[in-house]
Amino acid sequence: MGKLDKIAFIPLDERPCNYEFPYLLAQGTGIHMARPPMEMMGLKKRPGDTNRLWSWLEEQSMDADGAVISLDTLLYGGIIPSRLHALEHPQVAERLQRLRGLKERNPDLKIFAFQLIMRCPQYSIADEEPDYYADWGREIFRKGLISHRSKLGIATGEELEELSDIERRLPAEILEDYMHRRSVNIGVIRDVLDMIAEGFIDFMIFPQDDSAPYGHTAKDQQKVRAMISELDLELTTYMYPGADEVGCTLLARMINDSKHKVPLVYPRMSAVQGPFVTPLYEDRFFYESLKYQIMAAGGLITSSAEEADLILIVNTPGETMMEAESQKHAFFSYDVYRNIIELVEYGNYMLRHKGKPVAAADVGYANGADQKLVKLLKQKEMLFDLAGYAGWNTSSNTLGTVIAQSMLYLHYGRTSQHLDFLALRYAEDLCYCSVVRMGLNQGEVEAMGLSKFELDGHRGEVSRMVRKRLVQELEERINGGEGRVEITDCYMPWNRTFEVGLSVRYHLSEH
Known part of the structure; x- marks a missing residue:
């Protein structure tokens, strides 16, 4: 891809992480990132106006060089509505067909899209799910998990007893509603894959927020993986844990693509076991997701700091990941099975003595920054000399955000917008998520x-x-x-x- 003056952007929803972060990162690049007016977007469970969003996208993409598109927003009205809608497959498939027109009207338009595989949380809370999830969420999750394990022949006797108890209690109409929506969403993913195969989408990510190794989401992943393989789309269609960071990831990929650059990233861990920790809300070893996050943003991991364009210091747990709110009484492994002092000293040495751009992925805890790490970075006066920093929500949310920011830093340097985004991360990831929210809760x-x-x-x-x-x-x-x-x-x-x-x-x- 050549020139990149304008990107049309459809966010996953109206929250700042989706609506603001990619837009803020694009400031200072000279690229115009057009996004829909807030009144077209939904509000949590209220879907966005899909008709107006499509019309807006059709108009904006006429003179755009690229489009970064959340299909969940265009098809269902946002991430939460994709879990609540009462649409049938033909209705959604009809909406999807409008995507063909974008390339027909502007053949040079590069389309990078993403669409979630519907999650299945393991708790009974209806805040982001159908209302009945408040009463039956745990049972829906456990039924999916045990059925999956049973099919694989690894369910225990206790689990099978639990399954028959759930099947006796869980109302049939609730399970039917839930499973029908999952099947509609998977059917639409099949249609999307056909469009990728036909060349209407140039690059695609199927992220999963809140995934687990077994259950409804894991089974859906297997189906989608088989379809990707059948259509030979492995190199243009990725699937890995994440969600709210993907707009940032695809922006970075589009910019790297337009500049014909593949940034090489050298990750340095705080713990020997760090690569083998399975983060909370994810379904695989940390290092496997790290590879995907770097590749999805248009880069590659390199095995030596010498040839790296970017050093990524990665603050992983030493053994098991905990929630950020537990750090006042952190597990023994946080102090003994990792060495964040060495991590910061290494980052400082590479930055000050080797002149390498250094970014910090703070994935020691879920849902907030590691207060000790940020304290050390401040003592070294590194906070605002970093190429990027993040430490929020899930491990993959953090990775995608910091990798995107630091790749843009490689191209555009230490702009005022870059410093503002670092400031936002410290205010939000450390001060809010890791400190203030705890008191509120x-x-x-x-x-x-x-x-x-x-x-x-x-x-x-x-x-x-x-x-x-x-x-x-x-x-x-x-x-x-x-x-x-x-x-x-x-x-x-x-x-x-x-x-x-x-x-x-x-x-x-x-x-």
Whole structure:
């Protein structure tokens, strides 16, 4: 692909990680990234306006060089609506056919798309699932898992007893609704694969958020993998854990592609066992996902720091991954089976003495940054000299974000937009996810008569309290002689504590 002046972008949903992050990364590149107006997007369980989104995309892609497209948004109205819709296969297939017109009207348009394999969480919470998941989610998950293990001949006697108990209790109409939607979604994936084979999509990712080695999602993966193989699409169609980072990944891939560059990445781990940890919410060893994340963004892993374009210091767990909120009482393995001091010293040496760009993938914990790592990076005055940093949600969400940011850094350098994005990561991944959210969830919102799933609106008292706390945490943990982070906006996008919406600016100190 040659020139890249404009990208038409359809996000996975309206949350900042999907709507804002790729857009923010594109700032400072000289590329115009067009995205639909917020009113066309949905709001959590309310689907986006698919007709208007299609019309917007058709118009914008006429003069675009590339398109980064979430098919879940165009087909179902977003990530959550893809798990809730009552559409039949023919209706969705008809929507999909509009994709052909994009290339027919603009044959030079490069289309990079992604579509999730529907997840199956292992808990009974309906926050992002059909309402009946509040009562039956655990049973739906366990039925899928044990049935899968039974089919493979590895289910235990206890599991089989549990399965017959679930089958006796789980209402047939609920299971039927759930399985029918899964089969519609898989049928549409088959149609998408045909379009890739016909050349209407240039590159495709099927990510899975919240995956596990056995169960409904794992079985669907097997079906999709078989279809990919049957159509000989392995080199243009990837499938691996992730979701909310894919917009960033595909942006990086498109830019690398347009510049005919394949960045070589040398990953340096904090723990010998790190590559062999299976992260929470994922279905495979960490190192296998790392390879996919780097390849999907247009790069490759290299085995030597000498030939690397980028050094990725990777803060993995030493043995088992825990939630970020557990770090006050971290497992013994976090201190003994990994060495983050050596990791930071190595990163600092490569940056200061070898002049190599260094990025930090903070995947020590799920759902938040490692406070010790960020403290060490600050002591070394590395925080704002990094090519990228992330430490949020799942391991793959973090990887895709930091890899995309650091690949753009290789092309465009230390722009003010790059520094702002680093500042956003420290404000959100460390100060919010790893510190402030913990307090909210441990009684503070309940004391206000609210719950962590239902706050007092996008810009209520909670958002004001969060902003105040973040200012304090940034002052203590991030701000220093080099500069300071200013929060210019703070809101609660889905009216719950899980995510925060932030706008920040980084102000370099006048030396």
